[in-house]
Amino acid sequence: MDRIFVWLMRLILSLAVIGALFFAFSWYVLSRSLPDYTKTVQFEQLIAPVEIVRDTANVPHIFGKNDHDTLFALGYAHAQDRLWQMTMLRRTAQGRLSELFGEATLPIDMTVRRLAIYSAARQSLSALRPDTLAKLDAYALGVNARLLEINNGALGRGAPEFFLFSNAISPWTAADSLAIIKLMGIQLSSHLQQEVLRARASLILDDDRIKDLLPDMPGNNQAEIIDFTRLFPEIPPNRATAEAPRSALSPFKSIALSGASNAWAALPGRSATRGTLLANDPHLELTAPSIWYLARLELSTGGVIGGTIPGLPLVLVGRSAKLGWGLTSSNLDDTDIYIEKLNPLESSEYQTPEGYKPFIKKQSIVRIKDKSPVTLEMFWTDNGPVLPGSHANLGAVTPAGHVTSVAWTLLSSQDTSVEAGFDLMAAQSVQEGLQASRSFVAPSQILTLADSKQIAMRTIGALPKRDPRHQSKGRLPSAGWLAQNRWQGVLDPSVNPVFLNPASGILGHTNNKYTDRSFPEHISYDWGDSQRVQRMTRLLQTREAHTRDSFIEAQLDSVSPAARTILPLIGAELWFQSEAVAEDSTAGRRQTALDLLANWNGEMNEHLPEPLIYAAWLRALQKRLIVDELGPLHEAFTHVEPLFIERVFRDVSGASIWCDVVQSRRMESCSEMSRLALDDALAELVETYGSEITALRWGEAHQATHDHPVLGDIPILRWFVNIRQSTSGGDHTLQRGKTIGTGPNPYLNAHAGAYRGVYDFADPDSSVFIISTGQSGHPLSRHYDNLSKLWRRGEYVPMTLDETLARAGATGLTTLTPVLDQTDR
Secondary structure, three states, X not given: OHXXXXXXXXHHHHHHHHHHHHHHHHHHHHHOOOOOOOEEEEEOOOOOOXXXXXXXXXXXXXXXXXXXXXXXXXXXXXXXXXXXXXHHHHHHHHOOOHHHHHHHHHHHHHHHHHHOHHHHHHHHHHHOOHHHHHHHHHHHHHHHHHHHHHHHHOOHHHOHHHHHOOOOOOOOOHHHHHHHHHHHHHHHOOHHHHHHHHHHHHOOOOHHHHHHHOOOOOOOOOOOOOOHHHHOOOOOOOOOOOOOXXXXXOOOOOOOOOOEEEEEEEOHHHEOOOOOEEEEEEEEEOOOOOOOEEEEEEEOOEEEEEEEOOOOOOOOEEEEOOOEEEEEEOOOOOEEEEEEEEEOOEEEEEEEOOEEEEOEEEEEEEOOOOOOOEEEEEEEOOOOEEEOOOHHHHHHHOOOOEEEEEEEHHHOOOOOHHHHHHHHHHOOOHXXXXXXHHHOOOOOEEEEEEOOOOEEEEEEOOOEOOOOOOOOOOOOOEEOOOHHHOOOOEOOHHHOOEEEOOOOOEEEEOOEOOOOOOOXXXXXXXXXXXXXXXXXXXXXXXXXXXXXXXXXHHHXXXXXXXXXXXXXHHOOOHHHOOOOOOOOOHHHHHHHHHHHHHOOOOEOOOOOOHHHHHHHHHHHHXXXXXXXXXXXXXXXXXXXXXXXXXXXXXXXXHHHHHHOOOOOOOOOOHHHHHHHHHHHHHHHHHHHHOOOHHHOOHHHHOEEEEOOOOHHHOOOOHHHHOEEEEOOOEOOOOOEEEEXXXXXXXXXXXXXXXXXXXXXXXXXXXXXXXXOOOOOOOOOOOOOOHHHHHHHHOOOEEOOOOHHHHHHOOOEEEEEEEOOOHHHX
């Protein structure tokens, strides 16, 4: 027995030693790719020495003597910290994910290649000025300098993720940066999905019920509801096609998780310090690392600081010494779906206003890991590329003998958006910023500007020129062979709405409707917000003088105006039906929940039970209202639409009919539906979180999902690379925390302000910013998640252009020098 024990101990010790050695070896290999921030290195592509000063938050302050060297250093810094992220963005834009991930990502690659965004990016290089091309090339040289350094120094392939994939890393090019802009446009847009959803709903519902479920924003530019069955009567209702499962790697987001944002600005007359103020928090899907990367650049026109996206040599949101700029999604309708009729005698032709015409055909070879390559047949019409029926369920709205194509400003091969970005960084005033933005093409945004005296908002991006006789006004797929449905180019940038120095002294945008212009200059019929704007207006207009801190307070506000409006409607009768019941019974839990909600102010605070009860109740209620009318289509409505619930319970235009269950003989009331939905919600919560209603916590369900798109699903590794945090906010709060809406926990916070910035031009160096994770994309780096803790608590880091302050707090200094100092030539 003693002998067995001795050998068992030897075996355990041996395994422990082997495990320790393996861990030490893995740590050594993986840590080789951690960048050294304190060093001097030579590169022949430089003109003069350039310094990268890292502050305590690992924000690089780049001091170059010319723009070429500064942008070279930005490319180098991006590649130091986010090389894996950059290469993944490029692979996605090129349609080359399957080379790494096999057949799982093949549908993504095929759709991206059909859209040909990388080809359009390459062609757009010819539309750029020589100075713009030189800047893109300088940035690419910096990225490639880091790649060369990694290869020559055996620096762990540059990032731990590369050890899982043997594929070589191609040199960076100017076209790669342009392609990333287009890729971000895909992630921000939802008009294609909205057209499909509206068309599918139109096949089932009449006009009044469409207005309930997909309501227009209040105002004068509401469009006639077009009956899709009148356009294409041969499509049967409730037809669905096999849609490709949504992947974390896919740039094609659901309607609910496409772009959003907040921005507001104040004139000196509304500022306590008599300087302008600007706040901006763009909302994007949360990832680890964040899509944002903070940086300061010293350019020939002065210093700029703010949020960059790795792969792009632009400060997209931020400020200079004289000008601040922010971005929000404009909701401009930049996309139209066309139903193309095939020639019944020759399927390689489609109908046009002039008769049948052959498709433009191209082939592309898609390489797949561990599989034979696939040759992809791609087709283009005059309107745009042909997409498969599996994409966004296009097949559900495509008649037999037809295919669908898409027109999209994002597909422009003469895209000068990056040029607008460089010009904006150089602008010294609001007027110069407005002028710089005119060359922006896609994705359309609202640009908010502030200098020391003025503020402005402008819709930037190309607006399609549509015929006033367009059959669906761009709201539904339309016949591609009719001339009145086809685009006639784009409108002149002067048509885009501009708001300058309003009399109220305040400008703000929460993706809300901001114009009542009529079609075809209407901008959009589908807007992104009807709720946050109410809270923004209250917070900004009821206070006479604002400060940086009051703007921060508004950014972090977690009160839901939707909850304050809807709860009195859906609970009106239930609150007065109390009776003596056991606390652990269904009725008892319902009464406890109603008592909690009766005293709740609508604040979606992570420490409270009420927000979770409210969110679950509304989800269950909307499902009960629509499931019998829509059938399988109800699954497409993943998020609660407050205007729909309000219309139903106020019985606007007979909307209370939704409360009746179609399949039952009797007429159900809205009060009954509300009670049943609350019971459904509480049963779900009890099963998931326990029977004590008062012990529920919103933050336990509403965790921010800063997940690694690749390693985040791998057992064990997920505990190291995913960042999960309890968070406040919700779908309709200024502190946006959009729930994921699907899966075992639909309340996860999946879409939020991953960048927050507040700029005070009375004291510019008191400006602040933050991102949602950390600067580094390396899981072993202390800068991988250090800023996420501040982000969660609503804290910020200084946003200074003061070189002395940056150097005083430096934690690293990288000096890049030319092999031969060309300044002496």
